Amino acid sequence: MTDAVTPGKTAGIPTAEDEVVQLCSELIRIDTSNTGDPDTVTGEREAAEYVAAKLAEVGLEYETVESGAPRRDNVFTRLKGANPDRPALLVHGHLDVVPAEPSEWSVHPFSGAVQDGYVWGRGAVDMKDMVAMTLAVLRRFAREGYVPPRDIVFAFLADEEAGGEYGGRWLVRNRPDLFEGCTEAVGEVGGFSLTLDEDRRVYLVETAEKGIAWMRLRARGRPGHGSFLHDDNAVTKVAEAVARLGNHTFPLVLTGTVQQFLDRMSELTGLEFPQDDLDGAVRKLGPLGRIVGATLRDTANPTMLKAGYKANVIPSSAEAVVDCRVLPGREKAFLREVDELLGPDVTREWVTDLPPVETSFEGDLVEAMTAALLAEDPGAHAVPYMLSGGTDAKHFVELGMRCYGFAPLRLPPDLDFASLFHGIDERVPVDALTFGTRVLDRFLRTC
Missing domain, CATH: 3.30.70.360 (Alpha-Beta Plaits)
Known part of the structure; x- marks a missing residue:
């Protein structure tokens, strides 16, 4: 991509994609393993201090909040928007990761190694990649004095990997003022690509998740x-x-989100998804079939x-x-x-x-996501899907927010992305990080 069309390119000011790889690597090096046991949990304080320092470095004001237990720190900053009458958008990411056993890995899980075209380590896809992309774009906005179309609240959170009792849930119930005016939220496990052919990719946007x-x-x-x-x-x-x-096998139930996903995939691929053999048909989707199959x-x-x-x-x-x-x-x-x-x-x-969480795949925010993807990948097709796991979205719906998973990554066709979540040798492609940063930059300028 030439400088002329890079989002926010200004002479003498680094773009967000210039620093996202370093930010991701440095975040991974901070061990924020969450065992779920208060006696052994590391806590997110060091990572929160890192984020706070990066915000302060570019002149942004922030608030650090300890959420119900020692060292369970969260960082918030709000960018004021051009239209104060519009509801605010929440962009959230968690700082904790699941534990990792170094002896099982090709590289040390907390090395943040950048090699073979990837950033390696625990949290590379869940979700210090998105934290790094968000931080990079936020720093870019601050450097150039950019004012977004509406207020955007950026939240870097604790304890997502253990259900948010000392993170999102505690904050929603004890500090709802931090989310004042937010009616929509964007977080993890969505926006990643599945290659259909050389010219077409599906980008899965999470609009629902199981309880x-x-x-x-x-x-x-x-x-x-x-x-x-x-x-x-x-x-x-x-x-x-x-x-x-x-x-026991529970009954097949097609929710609105899953039906919409299957209909769109049928249009794009020509595959049929008959209800009398839906499990078998979904398996034809390859690694993605594991995610979709668990939402049936x-x-x-x-x-x-x-x-x-x-x-x-x-x-x-x-x-x-x-x-x-x-x-x-x-x-x-x-x-x-x-x-x-x-x-x-x-x-x-x-x-x-x-x-469970579910919202519709429509509206201005979805249009902004789709447009941002198409601007960086003309072969992009945004498709809604349901996540079989869970995110901090479960807490934010308590405040009436519509929640989406949109952490954009253009992935290599042969990468089994689903297996990297909580997996051994977790890693994110460098090209996917820089791509996602450009998409996120465009999206937040038009949200």
Whole structure:
């Protein structure tokens, strides 16, 4: 791309894409591993201080907020827009990452290495890439004194990887003033490309996500000696309930977002998605099929078991944890099915319960996303989709915001992007970072 059409190119002022790779690499080097355990969590303070310093460096005012626990820091800055009568836009990203085991990686997960055309490390795609792109564009705006069309609130947040109890959820419930006037929000896990052919790419924009319900199951029984006949075994009760739940296939449900995705993909590819073999048809989408397939029905996957303290002692209680993901509109029906499967001997309680999210793929904001993509990639087709996981959007809907996932990346056709989230050798292409920064710059100038 020539300087003449680079967004915001001004003589003597670095563009956002000039510094985004360095910002991403430096953010990755800050270990913000979130174990979910308050006793072992690293905390986001160092990363928040890094962000704050980068904002201060270009003269931006900011506020740092500790969200309910020591070192769980968040950074906010608001750019005043040209039209104060318009509602504000929230752009959010999280500073924490899931843990990584260095011995399993080709490079150290907190090295931020830039090699082979990629930036490597934990958080490269989830989501220090988007944090770096946002920070780069924000710094560019500040350097040139750019005034966006409306107020934009930029939030760099803690604790997303453990549900936001010490991040987004705490902030929404304790500091809603930080989001004053925001009616729309843009965050992670959307805007990335899927190559159809040499001239066409689909860019998936997240407009919906399944609910997260981490559920603890518990059974009680009569303790005793392991050598005796025993007909009231807590371990057996939990194991049988977990097996029933884990082997159960919930009914196929086509939400509005998924139907819209399938219709658009059918138009673009010629593939058909018949309901009598929808699972098989979706698998034809390749790696993307794993994401889409998980949004066709509710899921309940057992992930943890806990019981006993000695091989020859039958314990009085046993527990299991199940990771449940629930489609919009399915909450009550899902719980009815779960309770039928568990039976009378097993109780359940929520460890985490975050709602499904869904909004429409229409309006000025969607048009701005589409236009920004097309300006940088004439072969772009923006398509809505549902995320099988969850983001901080679940908290912002409590304040009435319409939430989208739009962290734009033009990816190599052969990159299995979905496998990099929480995966070994997580990495983001350098070209994708600079592309995404240009798109984000254009988008925020027209939002």
